[in-house]
Amino acid sequence: MRAAGRRAPALLALVSAALIVADTVTPLAPLRAFGSAVYGGLEDAASAGVRWASGERRLEELERENARLRADLLAARGTTPSPAQADGYRVVPAHVIGFGRDGTVTVDTGADAGVARDMTVFDGNGLVGRVLRSGPGTATVQLATASGASIGARLEGSREVGLVTGVPERGLLRLSLLNPSAEVKPGDRVVTLGSRDMRPYVPDVPIGTVVTVEPAPDALTRTALVRPFARFTALDLVTVVLGPQPDGAAVDASAGKGTTKAGDGDKGADRDEGGSKKAKGA
């Protein structure tokens, strides 16, 4: 009895260590999928129960319409050509049903509704983040403030291109502009640059405003701290961008643009791709 009492914990500790090693070498996707199927459903049920009790069920129709209007607004904002410009976006509304400690949240919309990895998530205030992985009925969203996140961005006024990374302990973001002599001052608005094929980020989603310009440690980049528009501790209704409008013309136009634009070698888009790859690797 005593021996068993010692052997079991040692064995379980070894299994845990083996899991850590296995997950570091090759991500254990099936285990995570199982987790999001079981616990995603439970979280969804718990959250839906709370919402139903507070009588928000009647609002669903309005939420859907709100999401559609937001997408229209987002599409209408694009005033200058972006790597991926569409006439409209297909979107799906979602509720935030769980808050993690890794700079991530769970939303109650998953692969069933067409949500897949690397889709933009935003709310009424601004950019929230991107979809990290999706389960059957839920999806995990990496917040813009997560330590592994990096987002291609530009200043709304001067169109200067840069990279936004998370500063998790302060709830702020750091903007590194590629042009070291770029003009940046507190109050400037920062929007997303947009990635090729609109994944992981669609262009011109507001991210935040510059609060302080950091003194340059070197002359290579110019950095500033950005206060995000979205309130990451009080997220509720968000919108997931599934892709461009399914209308044939828009799809053709964006596909054609993608091939012709590839020759232009949009450096910003390349940089963003690299950044998101780095984030995936982390």
Place this chain on the structure above:
Amino acid sequence: MKAVVLSVLVVLVAPVLQVAVVNGLSLPGGGPDVVLVGVIALAPHLRPGAGAFLGFAAGLAADIAPPADHTIGRLALVLCLAGWVCARVTADGTAGRRAAVAAAVALGATLAGGVLAALLDGTPWGTALAPGAVAWTVGLAALVVAALALLPRRRSFGRVPRSRDRPRDPYGRGRRLA
């Protein structure tokens, strides 16, 4: 039987409670780790092997429950050891003593988890070892264990005398659920 039901409840409900309710409250400093508190509260009523298994299962659940995005096995390792220690350190004694043991285990497990988070997943040290979250977890663990120890029903478990016919079993059946 009762132990199995309670363990399943901790493994299934605590991770959901954590992400859907506690983390959403945005308590000052970060909020407690409900899964760890659940393991620390239940493990003293189990045998060491069962305590370790409860910790492992609850930790693995917290590792894979969305939106977790860290190395799988990190919490399983920490909670497995926490459950084992809690079940091994004898559960008899006053409510104060039990609460002290619970607080010590909660502190150790939170710090160990934070160190692992920083080493394995590159979490910034300031976030991994946030003093607010540590304080919440230690306080809640001590409180819950003290409350369980003071319940009259629980006290009767501790008063069953050790039987003579099983002298080699250090964990008498009377005060353990499994």
